Amino acid sequence: MSDRYQKIATSPFGKSLFSALGLPTPVKLDRQKQVDKDFIKGKVLFGMASGSKLSDVVMQTLAASEAAQICCQASAVTASDICRAAEQHGRKAVQISTGGEDATRFKGLVFDATGIDSTTSLRELHTFFSPVVRKMENSGRIIVLGRPMDECSDVSKASAMRALEGFTRSLAKEVGKKGTTVQLIYVCSGAEAHLESALRFCLSPKSAYVSAQVIRVTTAANPESLDWTRPLDSKVVLVTGASRGIGESIAEVMARDGAKVVCLDIPQAKAQLDKVATRLNGSSIAVDITAPDAPKVIADALEEIGGVDVVVHNAGVTRDKTLAKMKPEWWDMVIDINLASEERINEELLSRNVINNNGRIVCVSSMSGIAGNFGQTNYSASKAGVIGYVQAMAPILAEKNITINAVAPGFIETQMTAAIPMMTREVGRRMNSLSQGGLPKDVAETIAFFASPASTGVNGNIVRVCGQSLLGA
Ligand SMILES: NC(=O)c1ccc[n+]([C@@H]2O[C@H](COP(=O)([O-])OP(=O)(O)OC[C@H]3O[C@@H](n4cnc5c(N)ncnc54)[C@H](O)[C@@H]3O)[C@@H](O)[C@H]2O)c1
Incomplete structure (x- = not known):
């Protein structure tokens, strides 16, 4: 709409x-229009606190985007280290004087804060960002890199790492009106090789409607080397609820990324489902995911084509009523479709080893599951349950070299939100830092980031696709 x-x-x-x-x-937000190996175009200013550890992987990543001009602050004590790191990856970092009101504009700012070792050193954030934060192009990208506080033995360092979250969220509110987004990525020690996929996603137009998110990158088996323009080449992806809305968009983005897509929806939606599958050169399964034999039907179909690499649990419904007026059937239906069927399907796929090595499960939660919503006790319970399920399953699946993550969409422009009364819809659209609704594609791009074979270190994350909704924890 x-x-x-x-x-x-x-x-x-x-x-x-x-x-x-x-x-x-x-x-108007910049969104990914075509497959492009230059994931960010324009000046990207990189800075780091003394003793930071991620300059090598940051430079390796930025160097891959030929349209990015790597810059550093001439006044920074780390300027020569940054120039050296860039040279190691065949690039030159331009030293820029960032004081004053010159006309330089940046598309990206990246600050490696892993070297901040006490709360007083947080001042380095101010030193780097304050002179340049008003010099961003529209739809700019800001990334802060830190260490998760639970791996810091020093209390002052742990507090400083946690402080990065408050910083990120506030900065996102200040820059959102220009379409600029800010993310914090916590990189566990030893997980440096896994940062690239998160960094690329957060710097690219693919994360247009994702802001103020905290992503954790953990150690895992070495990431697969891949063609970044077709990361899902030869992979099989199952998308539930794929006949329309967000599910259709997920299937499109997965096919764009090279996947063979298996589209699933209820038998009543078969005609539309087949249209989507045919357009994407994929196949279809028409089954109600709550049917008792659905897990077997799905596992049989996937087994026949050599297993599945990515499972996207997108199918979902709402049946809104205040709790006092809610029929038990509506409660059961919403919990069953949005949560319990996902558990049953995964159980079957996992017990029969139908999910291939370095597999991915991606679930679709909702901001309702985080903030709660009037008249949605059933829906919010189901979507919060999805978050709990992802967090509980992540360490179990890590042992099988499979990841599980979830997206939590906010206000997304779909048939579902078009049906909301006008005034309520307007409030829903504007109540976020970007002052607009997201598109189904924004959710799909975030799922594609989780699905990438390079995202092996991204496990147990919940990323909101909500433009930094003003609601929620
Ligand atoms: N649209 C939003 O703003 C928004 C916000 C937050 C979360 N979400 C979530 O995103 C997902 C997709 O939402 P959408 O807006 O595209 O909704 P939609 O109603 O347009 O699409 C949902 C799809 O799921 C299918 N489906 C429903 N029950 C099924 C079942 N039992 N078996 C198989 N398929 C079934 C439907 O037929 C439909 O094609 C849902 O999980 C929803 O809760 C949407």
């Missing part, structure tokens, strides 16, 4: 009127 408010707000007349009235003027 088109966002008429945004269209008027971004017109020359609307811009000044809305600004005079103090109304939000959402910018």
Whole structure:
């Protein structure tokens, strides 16, 4: 559904009127238009606290994007280290004087804070970001890198690492009106080789509607080397609820990334499901995921084609009523479709080894599962249950070299949200740092990041696709 408010707000007349009235003027977000090996284009300023450990992997990643111009602050004590790290990857880091009001604009800012070893050293965040934060292009990308606090033996370092979360969330609120996003990536010691996929995603237009998120990258088996423009080449991906909405978009993005897509939906949606599958050169399974034989039917079909690499549990429903008026059938239905069937299907696939090595499970939660919603006790319980399931399963699946993660979409422009009454819909759309709704593609791109064979170190994460919704913990 088109966002008429945004269209008027971004017109020359609307811009000044809305600004005079103090109304939000959402910018048009840069989104991934085509497969492109240059995941970020423009000046990317890299800085690091003394003693930081990630300059090598950051430079290796940035060097792969030829359209990125790597820069560092000339005044930084680490400038020569950064230049050396860039040279090792065949690139030159341009030293820039960032004081004053010059016209330099940055597409990306990356700060490696792993060297911050006490709360007083947090001042390094201010030193790096303060002079440049107002010099971002629209839809800029800001990344802060830290160590998870649970691996810091020193109390002051642990506090400083936790402080990065508050910093990230507040900065995201300050820069969101220009479509700029801010993420924090905690990289466990020894997991450096696994940072690249998270870094690429967070720097690219694929994360247009993801902001203020904390991603944890852990140690795991070595990531697969891959063609980043077709990361899912020769992989089989199952997408449930694929006949329309977010599921259809997930199937499209997976096919774009090279996957053979198996689209699943209820038998009543078979005609539309087959259309999607045919368009994407994939196949289809028409089954209700709550049917008693569904896990077997799905496992049999996947086994026949050599197993599955990525399982995306997207199918979901709402049946809203306040708890006092909610029929038990509606409670059961929502819990069964959104949560219990996922458990049963995974159990069958895992017990029969149908999920291939370095496999992926991605679940779709919701901001309702985080913040709660009036009239959605059943839905919120099911979607919070999805988060619990992902967190409980992650360490179990890590032993099998399989990851499990979830996305939690906020307000996404779909048939479901188009049906919301106009005023409620407008409030839902604007109540986030980017002042607009997300697109199904934004959810799909985040799932594709989890699904990538390079994301082996990304396990047990819940990433909200909500433009930093003002609701929720
Ligand atoms: N649209 C949003 O703003 C939003 C926000 C947060 C979370 N989500 C979640 O994203 C997912 C997709 O949402 P959407 O907006 O595309 O919804 P949608 O209603 O357009 O699509 C859901 C799909 O799931 C299928 N489905 C439902 N029950 C099924 C069953 N028993 N077996 C097999 N397939 C079944 C439906 O037929 C449909 O094709 C859902 O899990 C939803 O809860 C959506």
